[in-house]
Amino acid sequence: MSTPTRRQIRVCLADDHTLMRDGIREMLSTDSGFTVAGEASTGPEAVAVCVRLRPDVLLLDVEMPGPGAAAVIRQVARAAPQTRVVVLTMHDDPDIVSELLEAGAVAYLLKTILRDELVAAVRSVVRRPVQNILLAVSRATVQRLDRQRPRAAAPLTERELEVLRLTADAMSNAQIASRLFITEATVKRHLTNIYAKLHAVSRVDAVRKATAARLIKPVPQPPVSY
Structure with a gap:
């Protein structure tokens, strides 16, 4: 074999x-x-x-x-x-x-x-x-x-943290909106605020910075063999 x-x-x-x-x-x-x-x-x-x-x-x-x-x-x-x-x-x-x-x-x-x-x-x-x-x-x-001190970020609201946690779970804006019973436009607005507060440039960057700052828990990674 x-x-x-x-x-x-x-x-x-x-x-x-x-x-x-x-x-x-x-x-x-x-x-x-x-x-x-x-x-x-x-x-x-x-x-x-x-x-x-x-x-x-x-x-x-x-x-x-x-x-x-x-x-x-x-x-x-x-x-x-x-x-x-x-x-x-x-x-x-x-x-x-x-x-x-x-x-x-x-x-x-x-x-x-x-x-x-x-x-x-x-x-x-x-x-x-x-x-x-x-x-x-x-x-x-x-x-x-x-x-060197990192730039201070404004605190995230509880709703923004919820959106960020679901983003970390690889959910789309539509899925997040459905889960939280809000509109996709509201999800986008929350993400825009999150990016500004974390000085992030993308969803991946926001999740990485929030995880590094211990604002959210790391997403478990599946085992990968190389």
């Missing part, structure tokens, strides 16, 4: 240096658990390739032609929410780390990491819930991040 083949983790590479993309592609190709599904050399190309190919992970460089890494991350979160963005950069800067994690990146890695560390990080962000964030930065950057 043959053993079932594990599904490969599909990765897209976004870096304006061809040599860097070649190196990462070669590293990942040595592991049968990965496949490089696509590549991009600009921010807009990175968003387009995620929309077209729906990869599990986007490895994103910080400095590329286009609107900037934070904008790219937000656009990917809206257009391809199943894709988890891992920042891979030379910049060990707490301000950049904070900005990109707040934008929705699930990991921030330095290009000085070893191959095994990169492979482990990519596997981890796929296997674990979206609110888990990995860092591979210097001790000084971590210490500065620890000293």
